[in-house]
Amino acid sequence: MSKPRKTIDTYREGFDGQAHELLGQLHALAREAVPEANEAIKWGHPAWVHPSGTIFFVISGHAKHANITFTPSTREAFDAELGAFETGKGTVKLPYGTPIPRNLLHRMIAHCVREHEDNGVPWM
Template identity: 50%
Template sequence: MAAKATTGDEYVDQFEDPAARERLAALRELVTSTAPELLEQIKWSSLAYVHPDGVIMLMVSGHKAHANVAFTPSTREHFDGELGDFHTGKGSVKLPYDAAVPTATLARMIEHRVREYERDGVKWM
């Protein structure tokens, strides 16, 4: 059994599918360029982006055919109109490896999530 990832690089490298590694690397770059103050950690075997105060802002996970980005339900709901045909969950957006990523929308979602925590005190789920 392979060792559990303890860093973002190890997390991405554990995926055999180049499309998965590419998508996860692009999402990491998007998060760090949009909100460089967030700290990348591994939580629940996924990438977690944590406010310096210790509160999770969002999570990114890789799966067989898609990546998943999870925000608070309030953040995801705020952007429902921009997510089009993407499958969504309570606070998540499923991003198939063979589909274009709504980068501008995700960047606004990241910014919104940080603001909703800093301004309104919205914690993690």
């Protein structure tokens, strides 16, 4: 018998409290920002994927924070606004118990969609 397919909802079920809440907020924001994207699990984490197959972004839960990972060029385009957050190559660390920057993330998602659709920027 095959094991059940992991979904974004089952991914969230692996987290409690503030982590579960923050991942839910990110999931809702993603659905609102890119309703045309397909939801999938990539490398064990929730991802939003363009109908062409290109990944837009991925979220992941960790012990004390969640990450949202974009292409490095998307993350770099918003460096001036990300000063309050720890960042990596394409990641933005979102500590649990802190409100998510909805407007900023919404604009970052829109930017990565335009980057792919207008300029052909692929995932990583």
